Amino acid sequence: MTLKALGKPLFCEALRRIISTLANKNEELQNFLGTVDRTIIGLQDESCKVTSELELEMEKLSSALEEKGVELREAIVEETQRKKLELQKQLSDGKFALLSCEELLEFANQTLSISNEEEFLKAAKEIKERVTMAPAFRLTTRPAVSESMAKYSVDFSMERSALQRLHFLLVPKAPEIDISSCIVCDNIISFTWQPSNDAACATSRPTECYDVEYQKTDVNGWQKPAGETPWEKICDITDTKVTISGLKFDTCFTVVRVRAKNKMAAGEFSEPVTIETRAYNFSFDATTAHVDLKVQGDTVTWEPQGVKSHDPRLKGKENKSSSRSATPSPNKTAAIRAGRDRFSGESYTVLGDQDMIGGCHYWEVRPLADWKSLTVGVAYRASLGRFDQLGKSSGSWCLHASQWLQSSLAAKHNNRSKALDFLIPQRIGICCDYDNGDLLFIDIDRLRLLHSFKAKFNQPLVPAFTVWYGGVSIATGLQVPSFMENFLSRTQSLTNLLQ
Numbered sequence: 001m002t003l004k005a006l007g008k009p010l011f012c013e014a015l016r017r018i019i020s021t022l023a024n025k026n027e028e029l030q031n032f033l034g035t036v037d038r039t040i041i042g043l044q045d046e047s048c049k050v051t052s053e054l055e056l057e058m059e060k061l062s063s064a065l066e067e068k069g070v071e072l073r074e075a076i077v078e079e080t081q082r083k084k085l086e087l088q089k090q091l092s093d094g095k096f097a098l099l100s101c102e103e104l105l106e107f108a109n110q111t112l113s114i115s116n117e118e119e120f121l122k123a124a125k126e127i128k129e130r131v132t133m134a135p136a137f138r139l140t141t142r143p144a145v146s147e148s149m150a151k152y153s154v155d156f157s158m159e160r161s162a163l164q165r166l167h168f169l170l171v172p173k174a175p176e177i178d179i180s181s182c183i184v185c186d187n188i189i190s191f192t193w194q195p196s197n198d199a200a201c202a203t204s205r206p207t208e209c210y211d212v213e214y215q216k217t218d219v220n221g222w223q224k225p226a227g228e229t230p231w232e233k234i235c236d237i238t239d240t241k242v243t244i245s246g247l248k249f250d251t252c253f254t255v256v257r258v259r260a261k262n263k264m265a266a267g268e269f270s271e272p273v274t275i276e277t278r279a280y281n282f283s284f285d286a287t288t289a290h291v292d293l294k295v296q297g298d299t300v301t302w303e304p305q306g307v308k309s310h311d312p313r314l315k316g317k318e319n320k321s322s323s324r325s326a327t328p329s330p331n332k333t334a335a336i337r338a339g340r341d342r343f344s345g346e347s348y349t350v351l352g353d354q355d356m357i358g359g360c361h362y363w364e365v366r367p368l369a370d371w372k373s374l375t376v377g378v379a380y381r382a383s384l385g386r387f388d389q390l391g392k393s394s395g396s397w398c399l400h401a402s403q404w405l406q407s408s409l410a411a412k413h414n415n416r417s418k419a420l421d422f423l424i425p426q427r428i429g430i431c432c433d434y435d436n437g438d439l440l441f442i443d444i445d446r447l448r449l450l451h452s453f454k455a456k457f458n459q460p461l462v463p464a465f466t467v468w469y470g471g472v473s474i475a476t477g478l479q480v481p482s483f484m485e486n487f488l489s490r491t492q493s494l495t496n497l498l499q
Contacts, residue, residue, distance in 0.1 A: 053264075061163075076152050083145040090144045097135035104130050172196060172260035172267035175210065175240075182256075182275050187249060187479050189214070189275060192241040193258050196267075210237045211266065212258045214244060216251040220274060236261075248477035249279035280361035281477045282354035282463060289350035290343040293467060300350055301368065301471030345387045352463035355381070360433045362484065363463060364444065364475040366426065367401070371470025375400045375412070378432055378439060379464040390466050391417070397453045398464065399428065399441045411441075411451040422450055431484050434461065440487055449487050 104127065111123040131137065173196030181192040193210075213231040234242060247254075254277045257269040286295040294303045343349040356378070365376045375390045377398025390398040391412025400410045400417070401424045409420040422443065428450075429442035439453040465472060 072152075072154070076149065079149065079152065083147075086144045093135070093139055097139045100134055101136040104134060169262055169264050171265045172262055174268045174270045175258050175260055177256065177258060177270050177273045179273055181241075182273065184275060184277060185479070186481050187247045187279070187477075188243060188245045189247065189254060189256070189277070190241065190243040191256060191273070191275075193270065195240060195260060208238075208262050209235075210240070210258050210260055211235050212237060212242050212244075212256065213269070214254055214256045216254055216277075217274075218252045220253055220276075247277070248475075249277040249479060250281050250477040252276065252278050279477050279479050280354070280356070280363060282352040282363070283476075284465075284474070285351050285353035285462075287341055288343065290348045293348055293350050295350060298475070299368065299471055299473040300465060300467055302348060302467045302469050341386075343384075343386055343388075347387055347389045347466065348468050349384075349390060349464060349466045351379070351381060351384075351465075355460035355462055356432060356434050357460050358434050360431065360435075360480050360488075362429065362431045362478050362480040364478065365428045365430065365465070366473045366475070367424075368471040368473060371467070371472070372404045373400075373402045373466075373468040374470070374472055375464075375466035376428060376430060376441075376472070377412075377464055378430075378461045380459040381462045382459060384464075390464050391415070395459070396464060397439050397455065398466075399451060404469075409450070411453070413453060418451070420451055422448065425450070429481070429484075430463070431480060431488070432461065433488060436488075438488060440484070442484070442487065447483060449490075452487075 107123075107130075108127050111120065111127060114120040114123060175193040175195050177191060177193045181190075183190045212234040214234075215229050215231045217229065234244065242258075244256075253274050255272045255274050257272045259269045260267045283298070284295040284300050289295050289300065292302055292304045294301050365374075367374055375398045377390055377396060379390060379393075379396035379398075383393060383395030388396075390396045391400060392415045394414045397413045398411070399420075400408075400412050402408045403424070407424055409422055409424055411418045411420060425443035425445060427444040429440075429444045431438070431440045431442065433439075434457050437455045437457055439455065441450040441452070442448065443450055463474075465474075
């Protein structure tokens with residue numbers, strides 16, 4: 001093969017790569033030009049929008065000035081009319097008094113020419129009486145009001161200066177979260193922030209409200225990972241603090257940030273602050289569940305797989321004439337064989353999937369409707385056999401509740417049972433302090449300690465549940481509640497007294 005023949009395939013391959021590169025660049029440039037065109041159109045639309053908003057605001061401002069001018073003019077007119085009326089009345093009264101005075105003066109001059117003494121005395125007496133009652137002597141000679149209108153003088157120089165300072169809204173600066181104010185307690189996060197001290201923003205338009213966003217993460221120190229968890233939002237907060245409640249702490253950290261908003265613009269977010277939100281999270285370990293238990297999310301329910309009469313508590317309740325009910329179905333038999341770690345027989349049990357090897361942990365359990373019997377507690381995973389029931393071994397501690405035939409509540413451990421004289425709670429809190437060896441069961445609705453175990457845990461513990469007829473749901477991702485401090489300290493104090 002000649003060198004020329006050998007070189008052509010190489011050049012063709014290089015040319016194809018160049019063509020591919022040019023095609024990609026061509027597509028990139030087309031997309032860029034399209035983006036620029038759309039930006040120009042968007043710019044024009046946005047310009048028209050803000051211009052319309054400016055005209056509207058100017059019209060409102062002009063209308064407000066006109067309304068204020070009308071109001072002030074009316075005040076001047078009303079005051080002028082009031083003064084005119086008073087002066088016109090005073091003028092009318094003065095003219096009447098002057099006329100009366102002139103008549104009396106003429107009468108007095110005529111009286112001087114009377115020669116008859118008796119008539120003269122009579123006329124003089126009349127003049128005296130008329131002078132006493134004359135309006136001229138009862139009328140003040142000072143104007144009732146002055147011509148001054150000084151109190152209606154105006155000086156709008158400050159307002160004019162303010163109008164001259166009118167400008168477009170400034171975007172608010174980012175607030176600053178006060179890290180020392182961040183409090184995490186009872187699955188509630190609260191924190192405060194300081195508004196920006198930028199004088200220009202403050203004079204232009206004060207901040208009207210704030211938006212807070214928070215995001216769960218397992219990374220200490222916020223970063224933007226691929227496929228990041230969406231931010232949860234709390235909008236239009238008028239205060240400089242917030243309380244976020246109802247949280248499930250299913251990650252190690254929660255990141256928070258805040259931004260300020262005025263009428264039209266929202267500023268940049270503050271620097272994100274990472275808050276530690278650790279809690280005990282677990283799910284049902286479906287691989288351990290008895291074949292008659294159905295695990296679905298945070299619930300487990302008892303759903304018999306075709307054979308109900310194998311449980312002695314149901315004997316007599318089923319149709320005894322059914323010959324098929326005594327023989328397990330092939331599907332069930334295969335499932336039992338396939339799941340060697342599953343509980344079997346009358347141990348309708350399922351375990352949690354997260355071990356406890358230290359620290360203090362808390363979770364809650366709620367019985368579902370129409371339940372008959374349930375057991376909740378903790379156990380050494382390695383100590384339970386497939387047929388073992390909770391509370392009947394030295395490696396399990398539990399609270400047993402039953403509504404079968406009659407209601408009962410008992411604490412069970414190492415095949416020993418202690419009856420508890422309490423109503424069956426609708427919500428059970430379980431607190432396991434592994435290091436101190438405390439296991440507490442709490443009636444959450446009544447905040448009552450149902451029972452506590454004291455032990456020396458020396459193996460990994462897991463939450464454990466037994467359900468027969470009905471089901472339970474669990475709530476995890478919970479911090480140890482603040483009210484548990486009283487129960488834990490009381491338990492530890494009692495332990496110290498008994499030592």
